[in-house]
Amino acid sequence: MKVLVVDDSKVMRSIVMRTLRQAGFACDSMEEADDGISALKMIESSHPDVVLTDWNMPGMPGIDLLRAVRARGDSTRFIFVTSEGTDEMRDLAFGAGANGFITKPFTPATFQFALGELIR
Amino acid sequence: MSTIDHLLEAAGTSAAGVCEQVLMTPIGWTPNIEPSLTPRLHVSVPLRNDQVAMHVGLLARWETCSYFTRLMMNMSSEDPLGDQDVNDGIGEMVNMIAGQLKKQVSDKYPSLKIGFPTIQLETSSGIQSSAVETAKKPIAIGVHDAEITVMLKQN
Numbered sequence: 001m002k003v004l005v006v007d008d009s010k011v012m013r014s015i016v017m018r019t020l021r022q023a024g025f026a027c028d029s030m031e032e033a034d035d036g037i038s039a040l041k042m043i044e045s046s047h048p049d050v051v052l053t054d055w056n057m058p059g060m061p062g063i064d065l066l067r068a069v070r071a072r073g074d075s076t077r078f079i080f081v082t083s084e085g086t087d088e089m090r091d092l093a094f095g096a097g098a099n100g101f102i103t104k105p106f107t108p109a110t111f112q113f114a115l116g117e118l119i120r
Numbered sequence: 121m122s123t124i125d126h127l128l129e130a131a132g133t134s135a136a137g138v139c140e141q142v143l144m145t146p147i148g149w150t151p152n153i154e155p156s157l158t159p160r161l162h163v164s165v166p167l168r169n170d171q172v173a174m175h176v177g178l179l180a181r182w183e184t185c186s187y188f189t190r191l192m193m194n195m196s197s198e199d200p201l202g203d204q205d206v207n208d209g210i211g212e213m214v215n216m217i218a219g220q221l222k223k224q225v226s227d228k229y230p231s232l233k234i235g236f237p238t239i240q241l242e243t244s245s246g247i248q249s250s251a252v253e254t255a256k257k258p259i260a261i262g263v264h265d266a267e268i269t270v271m272l273k274q275n
Contacts, residue, residue, distance in 0.1 A: 011209040014193055056215075056234055083219025084234055086226055104216045105141035 002046065003030045006039040006053035006062065007081070012104075016052055016081055023111035036060025040068055043076060050115075052102075055082035055089070063096060070097045079115065081106070127225065128255040128270045131176045134220035135268050138213060139261055143191045148260040153267065156181055159241040163210045164269065165218040166235035173273045176218050178210065179242060179256065180266035185210040187264055211237030217268075 003020065007013045013032050020027060031046060033039035037060050043051060055062040066078050077099045082089070085103030093101050102114045136147040164177030186201060189209030195201060214237055222232045252274070256267045
């Protein structure tokens, strides 16, 4: 499984990748992007199986990244990993075509529950 | 309880949750903290809607911010950690506190938008701000101490 982790925080990208491994998900490759625009290019060139993205990022927020990906007919699995876990944001995410939603702070168990069959 | 005190209490609860989950360390409440010989970092995240503009933040020594970042990244004290990593790590921690705070106060302040973390040095006159109201709450995490800060400006 190829995973792309998108977050403007290097520390958080590192924590997300570590938590994925701790949660037992087997990843053939993990790539990183620090903004939505870079991520959009990487999704097109690398074709990851799953994108784990932050919401609140300078330039292109995660929700705009998802919309741009879906607008070109790409059904890559998309999971938000964000500090903002309100119902309003969840509805917005799933309405735009997200496949999962994880609220920070999280644990390996949170990843197992949220991702489960989606990417195992 | 005043609005600012209510927000500070909510911010403290948010910080306690984040510390327990991210740092795996319980937060302690302390009446006083050791005076710092060097200016502390004030890391804050704005939240705003049509009604209010507020900031939630953490005021802490660089060593404390570094310690928190190492805990978050599972790093030992020997692993190299630069200023940028510390700024990044502590900014992310306060961002999580802001996210928890937003959820806690969403009934009273709906649709708050969270901005990006900013980091500045504490000034000699305290937190530099044009906010109308400010409040601080000392905390202790292990041997480290810090202060949770809230600034509020009602529109």
